[in-house]
Amino acid sequence: MELPGPAEPISTGAVPTAVSLQDASVAFRLAGGRVYTAVEKANLAVAAGEFVAIVGPTGCGKSTLLNVAAGLLAPAAGHVRIFDAPLAGLNRQAGYLFQADALFPWKTAIDNVAIALEIDGVPRRQALERAQAFLAQVGLGAFSQRYPHMLSGGQRKRVGLAQVLIRDPKILLMDEPFGPLDAQTRQIMGNLLLDLWSADRKAVLFVTHDLEEAIALADRVVIMSAGPGARIIGDWRVPLSRPRDITEVKLDQAFHDLHREIWDALKDEVLKGYAQSTKAAGE
Amino acid sequence: MPRLTLLSLQVLVAVAALAFWQFFATVPILGHTLLPPFFFSKPTDVGWQIVDWFVTGVIWKHLAITLWESILAFAIGSFFGVAIGFWFARKPLVAAVFDPYVKMANALPRVVLAPIFALWLGLGIWSKVALGVTLVFFIVFFNVYQGVKEVSTTVRDNARMIGMNEAQLMRHVYWPSALSWMFSSLHTSVGFAVVGAVVGEYLGSAAGLGYLIQQAEGVFDVAGVFAGMFVLSAFVILIDIFVSLVERRLLVWRPNAAEVRG
Numbered sequence: 001m002e003l004p005g006p007a008e009p010i011s012t013g014a015v016p017t018a019v020s021l022q023d024a025s026v027a028f029r030l031a032g033g034r035v036y037t038a039v040e041k042a043n044l045a046v047a048a049g050e051f052v053a054i055v056g057p058t059g060c061g062k063s064t065l066l067n068v069a070a071g072l073l074a075p076a077a078g079h080v081r082i083f084d085a086p087l088a089g090l091n092r093q094a095g096y097l098f099q100a101d102a103l104f105p106w107k108t109a110i111d112n113v114a115i116a117l118e119i120d121g122v123p124r125r126q127a128l129e130r131a132q133a134f135l136a137q138v139g140l141g142a143f144s145q146r147y148p149h150m151l152s153g154g155q156r157k158r159v160g161l162a163q164v165l166i167r168d169p170k171i172l173l174m175d176e177p178f179g180p181l182d183a184q185t186r187q188i189m190g191n192l193l194l195d196l197w198s199a200d201r202k203a204v205l206f207v208t209h210d211l212e213e214a215i216a217l218a219d220r221v222v223i224m225s226a227g228p229g230a231r232i233i234g235d236w237r238v239p240l241s242r243p244r245d246i247t248e249v250k251l252d253q254a255f256h257d258l259h260r261e262i263w264d265a266l267k268d269e270v271l272k273g274y275a276q277s278t279k280a281a282g283e
Numbered sequence: 284m285p286r287l288t289l290l291s292l293q294v295l296v297a298v299a300a301l302a303f304w305q306f307f308a309t310v311p312i313l314g315h316t317l318l319p320p321f322f323f324s325k326p327t328d329v330g331w332q333i334v335d336w337f338v339t340g341v342i343w344k345h346l347a348i349t350l351w352e353s354i355l356a357f358a359i360g361s362f363f364g365v366a367i368g369f370w371f372a373r374k375p376l377v378a379a380v381f382d383p384y385v386k387m388a389n390a391l392p393r394v395v396l397a398p399i400f401a402l403w404l405g406l407g408i409w410s411k412v413a414l415g416v417t418l419v420f421f422i423v424f425f426n427v428y429q430g431v432k433e434v435s436t437t438v439r440d441n442a443r444m445i446g447m448n449e450a451q452l453m454r455h456v457y458w459p460s461a462l463s464w465m466f467s468s469l470h471t472s473v474g475f476a477v478v479g480a481v482v483g484e485y486l487g488s489a490a491g492l493g494y495l496i497q498q499a500e501g502v503f504d505v506a507g508v509f510a511g512m513f514v515l516s517a518f519v520i521l522i523d524i525f526v527s528l529v530e531r532r533l534l535v536w537r538p539n540a541a542e543v544r545g
Binding site: 070072090092094095096098100101102103104105106107108115116119120147148149163164167 | 435437438440441442443444445446447448451455456459460463535536537538
């Protein structure tokens, strides 16, 4: 299939490729010996410093692709390269913000963040100091002694963000991180993410089912088809300038034009994905 | 309901129950006593027996013995429960091999082990401790096993993504999760440690609350049996309050941990 829009990041030669998936397929063995191909021959390249959003219907294997990039899941076929080196085992250059709650419930907010440094041998006192600074950066300076269950969903995501960022990963993988939050909180979190990201421009791979969120945040929006055997079916560059404010950028004409263009391509897949998910539920 | 009202209603229940007991044990109705003191004793006799025990100080020795047996049973049973629960959870093959034997051992009513333990370990405290251990062990074992197995995959993946190695996963993820499950069954396991001690004493010993009750029963001293029962339940309630305090301290990170046992 021909891809509309540029499939490769702007290759000026000077910018290295942070994450590259070449013909990556992911398959799961189901009960009864059948093999379910979740993702088929995905090709994707994220340049260093680039913010790429992956959008697709529910159950299309977006998260699966992210797990492959993280090294949590090995592809059945194809290659994964991280900064031009083949990925073996876990991706040590990546930080991963999960969709579900991933904080350690038995540690306070500050301990949750500090542990990410302590396991590398940073002395506890120093780790706590830096963790406090990171918590302050995500606006939770006053909540450092709270346990996760005492925090709201948005606050927990902030702690998670601090936990990931304190390790200063070169690549940031995000799996619908703001999915469970309410609309207002999502916008606030989106702006916070853009603020933090603009400081040192990590490569970001951001999975979402929300096309508006994807366009508002990303440099490029990648569309996946409905599963099984999901493919990457589109790749658009977002022509909006930075710095952006998520709320304001949605009023931009360019935003609407792009939204319509991508939605036209996505709509059929969303319906297909919906039909499949209801069929699967009926089985 | 205001605390004071509730408390006075609770006291009222006790007073009423004791009053009925006292009344029917002492006042004959239509020529005969409904609760013959030989079988039912009466609250005043039971009360005097308890007072006597505390005034003369005999009770302290028995309480200390039972407490000591319970503590040992709890400590030893928990130690093995944690160690083996951890081992099984991390080595599925071992767990699969031993599974039928664990189930078999757990299915056995522990009381039948008492004579064996008495034969092996004598009539001193260790046969009672052993009985308590067999009870405590399985509760702790099953909880730790579950706690290690049921660590959320997201939490585990996250721990690995922030760079934890196997030893660090053990210390920061599996261990706290297992302990939290163990602590959440603290009331049950401590309770069973006491049960093991008292039942063991009852079946053959020279000291302890179980011994006291058994001795009184042997001479048809019903007041002594009831007095022993009341002291025993007060003893268990005190231990339970202590466990609640410990639990509240240890499970502070848990949602509702503080409210559950308010």
